[in-house]
Amino acid sequence: MKPKTKRLITLSSSLFLFGVGCIILFYNLRGNLVFFYSPTELLEKSDVNSQKVRLGGMVKKESIFKEMVLQDNFKIQKITFVITDFENEIQVNYKGILPDLFKEGQGVVVEGNYEDNLFNAINVLAKHDENYMPPELKDLNLEASN
């Protein structure tokens, strides 16, 4: 056998084995690699009490309520809203500043604790989708859908 062929076979087979190993590894890790849980997934979990978790989904329409509260002599905005995956929903409490893209009907990821059917968020991150278009077009689409 020529050394070239030998190298080709050695390299291809070791890369193949390595690839299979990686596929097995990542296939088994898939449950641990999620960045956030959906409301349905979080409700199924029983061991999340007082543990820091991330919850993601859509902000339910007409579920946002804002009020100003006094905390340590500072006026802080207190926000409550509902995160839904259109099957289950979870009520979220948050005190602080919201990202600009936080809107009803938009994606959101919150970080915090889930206790007694209430999610106390420490951090709110906005999630946007893969659609990009000029504002005029969005208005047209809305009119068309109405």
Next chain:
Amino acid sequence: MFTKFANPNYFLKISDKIYYPCFLSSIVLFFISLYFSFFASPPDYLQGETVRIMYVHVPCAWLSLSTYSIMAICSFFSIVFKHTLADIIARACAPVGACFTLATLITGSIWGKPTWGTWWVWDARLTSELVLFFIYLGHIFISNAYDDRRKGDRNAAILTLVGIVNLPIIKWSVDWWNTLHQPASISKFSSPSIDDSMLIPLFLMFFSFLLFFTSLLILRIKSEIVVRKIEIIELNNN
């Protein structure tokens, strides 16, 4: 035909011809796409003006992945067929790819703050792109770590081939796992979910970056070939 292209001298001859057209058109195209991305494209309906970061971020991200693919193919040929030119191209690619990856991470971070509300999160897409950056750095360090250049080339090639497992992870991380990063807007199987008025500056910018990358690569390969030639002359004189 294949061996003809793999000959460094033949490569020098054709690369001299395409270097200047490549470089000049990349500069011209860059200013055209800058005009398009700042003035001739609309703001996004949701993100407003921040969407313009996309015109730098996305081309950099695409090139960070394609540069790695080129490196991986070259590493394969370098190990199996021992082509000098393959080593040279892989060595020339690594720092350029590392820069594109760094630019992707930095622009992504700048984009993430106003849209998501955070500079950085450890989700699958962002983390795997960071790992890509470390692999590039590893390639640069390993290929320069030995007195014997060939040893460095060989070990760096093995690293590159092992690291190729990261490419599909980066590409499909947004589909396989829940991530904060949004899924791909442009894919082969469906029409792009970016409006045409934003797609034009994006592709213009990508081609300008691609031409710039090509001319930079030619320049780096040429200098690497010259360095190796000088080394051979010095060896023969001693």
